Amino acid sequence: MTVTPVGPSRNLTARATAAVDAVKVGNWLSRTLGRGSGTVVGGRVGLAIDPTLLASLARGMRVALVTGTNGKTTATRLLVASLACDLVPLASNDTGANMPAGHVAALVASPRAVGAVLEVDESYLGQLIEATAPRVVILLNLSRDQLDRIAEVRMLVDRWRTALGHLGQASDRGEDGTVVVANADDPMVVWAAMAAPCVRWVGAGQVWHDDAVGCPACGGRIEFGSGGAWACDRCELARPERDAWLDDRQLVSADGVRQAVDLELPGRFNRANAAMVALAAPFMLDEDEPGSRPASGRYLDTVLSRMAHVDQVAGRFSSTTWKGWEVRLLLAKNPAGWTAIFDLLDEVGAHDAPVVLSINARTADGLDTSWLWDVPFERLVGRSVVATGDRRLDLAVRLRYAEVAHTVVSDPLAALDRAVEMHAGCDSPRVPSDPSAAPPTLARPRPIEFLGNYTAFADLRRRL
Amino acid sequence: MSPGDRNSALTIAIVFPDLLGTYGDGGNGIVLARRAAWRGMGVELVQAGSGRPLPSADIYCIGGGEDGPQVRAATSLNEDGTMARAVEQGAVVFGVCAGYQLLGRSFPDSTDRAHDGLGLLDITTRKGTGPRAVGELVATMAPDAPHQAGGAALPRLTGFENHGGVTSVGPSARALARVVRGVGNGGGDGTEGAWSGRVVGTYLHGPVLARNIALADLLLGWAVDPSDSPEPLPPLDDSEETALRTERLRAVERSDRGHVVSRLFRAGR
Numbered sequence: 001m002t003v004t005p006v007g008p009s010r011n012l013t014a015r016a017t018a019a020v021d022a023v024k025v026g027n028w029l030s031r032t033l034g035r036g037s038g039t040v041v042g043g044r045v046g047l048a049i050d051p052t053l054l055a056s057l058a059r060g061m062r063v064a065l066v067t068g069t070n071g072k073t074t075a076t077r078l079l080v081a082s083l084a085c086d087l088v089p090l091a092s093n094d095t096g097a098n099m100p101a102g103h104v105a106a107l108v109a110s111p112r113a114v115g116a117v118l119e120v121d122e123s124y125l126g127q128l129i130e131a132t133a134p135r136v137v138i139l140l141n142l143s144r145d146q147l148d149r150i151a152e153v154r155m156l157v158d159r160w161r162t163a164l165g166h167l168g169q170a171s172d173r174g175e176d177g178t179v180v181v182a183n184a185d186d187p188m189v190v191w192a193a194m195a196a197p198c199v200r201w202v203g204a205g206q207v208w209h210d211d212a213v214g215c216p217a218c219g220g221r222i223e224f225g226s227g228g229a230w231a232c233d234r235c236e237l238a239r240p241e242r243d244a245w246l247d248d249r250q251l252v253s254a255d256g257v258r259q260a261v262d263l264e265l266p267g268r269f270n271r272a273n274a275a276m277v278a279l280a281a282p283f284m285l286d287e288d289e290p291g292s293r294p295a296s297g298r299y300l301d302t303v304l305s306r307m308a309h310v311d312q313v314a315g316r317f318s319s320t321t322w323k324g325w326e327v328r329l330l331l332a333k334n335p336a337g338w339t340a341i342f343d344l345l346d347e348v349g350a351h352d353a354p355v356v357l358s359i360n361a362r363t364a365d366g367l368d369t370s371w372l373w374d375v376p377f378e379r380l381v382g383r384s385v386v387a388t389g390d391r392r393l394d395l396a397v398r399l400r401y402a403e404v405a406h407t408v409v410s411d412p413l414a415a416l417d418r419a420v421e422m423h424a425g426c427d428s429p430r431v432p433s434d435p436s437a438a439p440p441t442l443a444r445p446r447p448i449e450f451l452g453n454y455t456a457f458a459d460l461r462r463r464l
Numbered sequence: 465m466s467p468g469d470r471n472s473a474l475t476i477a478i479v480f481p482d483l484l485g486t487y488g489d490g491g492n493g494i495v496l497a498r499r500a501a502w503r504g505m506g507v508e509l510v511q512a513g514s515g516r517p518l519p520s521a522d523i524y525c526i527g528g529g530e531d532g533p534q535v536r537a538a539t540s541l542n543e544d545g546t547m548a549r550a551v552e553q554g555a556v557v558f559g560v561c562a563g564y565q566l567l568g569r570s571f572p573d574s575t576d577r578a579h580d581g582l583g584l585l586d587i588t589t590r591k592g593t594g595p596r597a598v599g600e601l602v603a604t605m606a607p608d609a610p611h612q613a614g615g616a617a618l619p620r621l622t623g624f625e626n627h628g629g630v631t632s633v634g635p636s637a638r639a640l641a642r643v644v645r646g647v648g649n650g651g652g653d654g655t656e657g658a659w660s661g662r663v664v665g666t667y668l669h670g671p672v673l674a675r676n677i678a679l680a681d682l683l684l685g686w687a688v689d690p691s692d693s694p695e696p697l698p699p700l701d702d703s704e705e706t707a708l709r710t711e712r713l714r715a716v717e718r719s720d721r722g723h724v725v726s727r728l729f730r731a732g733r
């Protein structure tokens with residue numbers, strides 16, 4: 001499938017041109033002075049000079065926006081992988097700078113881009129829709145995250161709904177209409193997406209129900225049935241009819257076609273991200289008009305095989321070596337994310353590999369650690385756990401009440417040392433191993449798992 | 465009666481975790497249940513979901529939540545009536561944040577319309593006019609606050625607050641503590657939380673009992689031994705909780721010193 005690149009129609013105003021120059025200078029300075037990757041500073045300067053800069057840069061581009069509480073960096077990466085051969089060049093804010101300054105920097109960095117895939121912080125969706133008139137908006141999920149910093153879930157869902165309702169006008173432009181690809185299994189997402197004129201519903205699953213029990217429409221109660229179906233006990237809100245859904249390792253279309261979803265990336269939640277992206281990708285190209293049937297068959301095969309080769313996302317899920325042992329780096333920022341990572345640990349089995357947990361509570365993480373009590377740490381019972389990070393004492397108390405045996409080590413690298421000692425058998429874990437477990441095999445030992453929240457993860461990667 | 469003599473298990477109910485529990489508040493029930501179990505008591509932790517009759521329990525923990533669910537929870541609890549009857553018979557109630565507000569006479573919704581609370585505490589909450597109170601809070605216990613079994617005063621409260629309400633404490637209730645750092649009740653009298661009989665409320669959300677285990681043991685002691693001078697509970701190894709308390713109290717002191725230095729610096733310019 002090919003696309004006639006229309007090219008960005010960037011007839012920039014003098015002001016916008018000056019702002020673009022400022023972004024370049026700012027990015028260059030920031031990189032030269034070694035004060036960051038140069039993605040945010042320049043963007044901020046540019047927006048200060050020309051507040052409409054994002055809209056000017058995005059004019060004529062095919063834009064996809066990806067948002068949600070969890071998985072947006074991964075889904076963005078997967079969508080880039082799906083489209084990189086068809087939309088050339090393609091811009092993306094792949095460094096995780098997901099607010100407007102980061103979007104500006106990404107677009108300035110690819111001046112000839114015909115398309116852009118932008119990860120968007122949940123609270124900026126409305127602003128981004130207005131500035132970029134996107135072809136596709138992917139809504140992954142919505143759950144609690146850093147409540148001392150970001151508006152609570154319901155305020156956020158109302159803002160999404162308003163922003164998506166405004167898409168009504170955009171669809172009047174015919175072929176430039178926006179398609180929203182939304183997770184049908186998440187009541188919060190559904191309530192917001194229902195306001196949009198054109199939606200593809202994907203049954204991507206939902207690991208976290210606790211934020212969704214109150215009906216966003218009427219305050220009634222959402223009842224979850226078997227197979228992820230759900231409905232409000234008071235009003236009409238219910239899971240919409242799905243265009244496609246994920247069934248373990250297969251993507252099933254409403255017309256019954258099944259396609260394997262085999263990824264290098266581990267875990268069900270990554271297959272869910274891939275399912276959403278697979279439905280979204282065709283709409284970035286010419287062949288699928290917003291009103292047409294969801295793509296199936298050959299092109300879906302192509303997209304799925306392109307995603308299959310993605311093996312890490314900004315270091316997440318990547319492996320590194322520490323003192324001769326493999327360490328897998330995992331990031332989780334909120335209860336839903338941690339739950340998904342625990343699913344992943346269970347999926348790969350093997351309770352013998354030590355797990356290092358690192359928790360910070362800096363500004364980017366949220367200053368309040370109460371969320372630790374919403375994470376089902378009880379699921380780690382039986383594993384060897386090392387607690388580290390700035391807030392290791394909060395974590396240690398949480399683990400104590402989850403009755404998970406653990407050791408506390410203040411420095412994250414020393415915590416990895418400790419895990420290596422445990423793994424090498426120099427020190428047996430405090431909890432006796434499960435007698436019913438399979439005997440140790442001679443196969444390659446499982447990697448040590450490192451799970452950190454946002455700045456804890458970034459810190460460790462910097463130091464490795 | 466000592467804990468070992470109890471025939472029936474202690475029942476701890478987390479009230480409406482599906483409506484209230486935005487900030488990990490269910491952790492308070494976990495802390496109480498574990499601390500009872502570690503002392504060899506029979507204990508049952510019940511997740512009492514909304515839409516069903518509230519089970520009878522020895523301790524009710526009520527968490528925080530958003531405006532809509534808070535109104536629903538208060539309405540259901542008033543219609544149900546179980547909690548009010550249980551309190552008359554000596555049950556312990558511990559409410560945090562929105563769960564604290566709804567124990568009072570009235571509380572506001574997002575439009576500042578007043579809703580009836582349970583009336584188990586003589587407190588009244590209105591919407592604050594300033595910014596939300598968000599951050600670490602430290603408070604010393606009020607002199608007439610309940611004392612630990614054995615007579616010692618409770619140590620300082622430490623926790624995290626995140627609320628926009630202003631609560632005034634009426635004559636039939638007592639303030640729980642005096643704010644050293646943070647906002648608390650926010651009515652200008654420098655108080656935090658309130659209590660009356662065996663009903664205790666605080667703005668410290670999340671699992672505040674994990675950082676304040678003496679308060680946790682006070683509530684547990686009340687439930688185990690209904691007499692006016694309960695026996696102290698057997699001690700536990702609380703080294704991890706103590707380390708966390710110490711570290712959090714130091715962090716607040718450190719940041720307070722930072723504020724003073726920056727104020728002096730500004731004043732000097």
Ligand SMILES: [Zn+2]
Nearest residue numbers: 215218232235
């Ligand atoms: Zn409803």
